[in-house]
Amino acid sequence: DTGVSQNPRHKITKRGQNVTFRCDPISEHNRLYWYRQTLGQGPEFLTYFQNEAQLEKSRLLSDRFSAERPKGSFSTLEIQRTEQGDSAMYLCASSRGQINTDTQYFGPGTRLTVL
Amino acid sequence: QQQVKQSPQSLIVQKGGISIINCAYENTAFDYFPWYQQFPGKGPALLIAIRPDVSEKKEGRFTISFNKSAKQFSLHIMDSQPGDSATYFCAARQETSGSRLTFGEGTQLTVNP
Numbered sequence: 001d002t003g004v005s006q007n008p009r010h011k012i013t014k015r016g017q018n019v020t021f022r023c024d025p026i027s028e029h030n031r032l033y034w035y036r037q038t039l040g041q042g043p044e045f046l047t048y049f050q051n052e053a054q055l056e057k058s059r060l061l062s063d064r065f066s067a068e069r070p071k072g073s074f075s076t077l078e079i080q081r082t083e084q085g086d087s088a089m090y091l092c093a094s095s096r097g098q099i100n101t102d103t104q105y106f107g108p109g110t111r112l113t114v115l
Numbered sequence: 116q117q118q119v120k121q122s123p124q125s126l127i128v129q130k131g132g133i134s135i136i137n138c139a140y141e142n143t144a145f146d147y148f149p150w151y152q153q154f155p156g157k158g159p160a161l162l163i164a165i166r167p168d169v170s171e172k173k174e175g176r177f178t179i180s181f182n183k184s185a186k187q188f189s190l191h192i193m194d195s196q197p198g199d200s201a202t203y204f205c206a207a208r209q210e211t212s213g214s215r216l217t218f219g220e221g222t223q224l225t226v227n228p
Contacts, residue, residue, distance in 0.1 A: 004158070031214065042121075042204045042218030043159065056215065091158055095214070102214055103149075106158030 002026060004107035006092050012113045013082055020078045021110045025094030032075050033104060034067055035091040036060065043091055049075060050097065082114045118142050119207050121219025129227050134192040136222045138205035141186065145207040149216070150179065150190050153202045162203070163190070195226045 005024045013019050025032050030051050035043035046065070047057045051072035061067075064082075069075040079086055089111050093104040121138045128134050140148075147166055151159035165172045165179040165188065172179045178191040192199055205219040 033215070035216075040221070042119075042206070042221050043216070045215040045217070048215060058215075093158075097214075102147075102210075103161055103164070104214075104216060106151075106160065108156070108158050 004092055004094050004105055006090075006107040006110050008110060009108060010111050010113075012115065014115050015084060016081055018078065018080045019082060019112065020076055021090055021092075021112075023075045023077070023092030023094075023107060025074070025092070026105055029094035029096055029105075030072065031095045031097045031102070031104075032069055033093040033095075034075070034077050035093065035106075037089040037091055037109070038087075046077075079112075082112075084114045087112055087114045118217050119205060119219045121205050121222060123222060124220065125223045125225070127225045127227065128195050130195065130197060132195050132226075134190075134195045134199070134224055134226070136190045136203055136205070136224070137187065138189065138219050139185075139187045140207050142207070142209065142217075143186065144209045144211070145217075146210055147208040148179070148181065148188050149206050149208070150177075151204045151206060151218075153204065153221075159204060192224075195224075197226045197228050200224055200226050 007022045033048040034046040037043040049069040064080045067077045089109040091109045093106045095102045095104045149164035150162045152162045153159045163177045176193045181188045203222045206216040
């Protein structure tokens with residue numbers, strides 16, 4: 001299976017600690033997205049990359065959040081000084097970047113619990 | 116600011132019945148409207164999508180109806196099966212805004228055998 005993969009699948013951390021998540025997109029997909037999903041809600045957009053360039057960031061992405069996509073392949077999302085409100089499922093998606101019919105394929109997510 | 120509103124929050128139907136989920140949007144610049152299906156512990160998976168230049172799209176048991184003037188669209192699942200039990204999300208996208216998807220709140224569908 002060459003779908004979007006995310007690691008780790010689950011992360012439990014204490015408030016104030018830093019965490020880092022990894023996303024490996026479908027090969028040859030040049031767009032990569034991060035979303036956050038809280039229980040009972042739809043995913044909310046955080047940021048997206050076109051190749052290695054971070055083109056858009058949501059205002060939900062506070063200064064404690066940083067995302068990178070070196071060399072336009074995998075991406076990492078780091079949260080510094082975690083807070084209990086950061087507890088959520090963090091979803092990664094990738095797409096080819098086609099005009100009009102660009103389908104985003106989602107990974108299984110990383111569930112973060114901040115104690 | 117909730118740009119895509121989805122209803123109902125939960126839905127229970129009998130096997131063989133029709134499931135209908137509705138969404139309404141505010142931003143007239145949206146140009147692509149997908150529906151995603153999500154099972155517990157999994158990421159959302161694309162089910163079917165429509166662009167605003169057509170009023171209906173059908174793929175197997177799944178149909179999207181689109182009303183551009185009312186800024187509403189709906190998902191119809193014909194002959195609903197227990198395996199369809201999942202959470203369904205409508206979404207909308209404006210290509211010129213970088214392809215971010217704006218999701219509805221989700222509908223938890225339960226199909227009883």
